[in-house]
Amino acid sequence: MFINCPYCRALVSTDPVTDQPPTHCPHCDSLLRRDPDAPFDGDDMEERPPLDMAALLNAPEMLSPPVATTAEAGEAMLDTIAPTADTHDAGASEVAPLPANGPAAPAVAAPPARTRIGRAMPSFARGSAGTGTGRRERWVIAVVIALALLLALQLLLADRARLAGDAHWRPLLLALCAPLRCELPPWREPAAFTLVQRDVRQHPTRPGALRVSATFRNDARWSQPWPRLELTLSDANGRPAGERSFKVEEYLGGAPSQPELASGESATVAMDILEPASGIVGYDFGFR
Numbered sequence: 001m002f003i004n005c006p007y008c009r010a011l012v013s014t015d016p017v018t019d020q021p022p023t024h025c026p027h028c029d030s031l032l033r034r035d036p037d038a039p040f041d042g043d044d045m046e047e048r049p050p051l052d053m054a055a056l057l058n059a060p061e062m063l064s065p066p067v068a069t070t071a072e073a074g075e076a077m078l079d080t081i082a083p084t085a086d087t088h089d090a091g092a093s094e095v096a097p098l099p100a101n102g103p104a105a106p107a108v109a110a111p112p113a114r115t116r117i118g119r120a121m122p123s124f125a126r127g128s129a130g131t132g133t134g135r136r137e138r139w140v141i142a143v144v145i146a147l148a149l150l151l152a153l154q155l156l157l158a159d160r161a162r163l164a165g166d167a168h169w170r171p172l173l174l175a176l177c178a179p180l181r182c183e184l185p186p187w188r189e190p191a192a193f194t195l196v197q198r199d200v201r202q203h204p205t206r207p208g209a210l211r212v213s214a215t216f217r218n219d220a221r222w223s224q225p226w227p228r229l230e231l232t233l234s235d236a237n238g239r240p241a242g243e244r245s246f247k248v249e250e251y252l253g254g255a256p257s258q259p260e261l262a263s264g265e266s267a268t269v270a271m272d273i274l275e276p277a278s279g280i281v282g283y284d285f286g287f288r
Helices: 042-047 054-060 070-080 085-095 121-156 170-180 248-253
Strands: 002-004 011-013 191-204 207-218 229-234 240-246 266-274 279-288
Touching: 002 240, 121 170, 191 279, 207 279
Parallel strands: none
Antiparallel strands: 002 011, 191 207, 207 266, 229 240, 229 279
């Protein structure tokens, strides 16, 4: 075991049998303890006050830890240095009593206790602080997400007239506008009208007129307004000889009963036209 000399702070080894330091420091020749067998020399005591072993053993900085590995030494430096009750008792029982007329040993103040690194505050305090910080961060993230969603919703509603004409965006806009009661422009897809049946023949009661009838169906995903019906006349060589576009009131004979034709719904139209000049053999129908 080793102790620190209280005068020169050098390490001094103790006797392995008695666990007592030498009477004098081998480095500064200061008196560490009085030999019970040696005669008392008052002058010597006046020059160097003797070492109080009880105070020495109670002072943690005077003790030198045993030789250990590097890892053990590092762990020992992190742990709190505190003497045990057994050390106090053992050191006090092994110290030889000082004479009554000897000078009092200097008091050695114990250093402040050092705590292990990373334990500056209790675990429950660290847990509470961490929980509060985590809740605050989650709250900030939730607010940011809510604001981002609100901004995206405003952009969609502001540009809904254009996006409603896109088949990819229209389902989303329909779902948003249903609770918000916003209006979308009608879906227009003329190519989705399919001609199911057509017929052009002489008018049964009016000479020089033709009766034109046709049936078409809306194959789009959504309902559409009634289309304009285009009739194109062509000669025997397939060249267009004439063309006309008819409104819904013209080919239905009046205003429709419903403003739009639902998806998958069919309609039959009939109208009378003047018989064109000779050589017209082809009648083509289109929608726009």
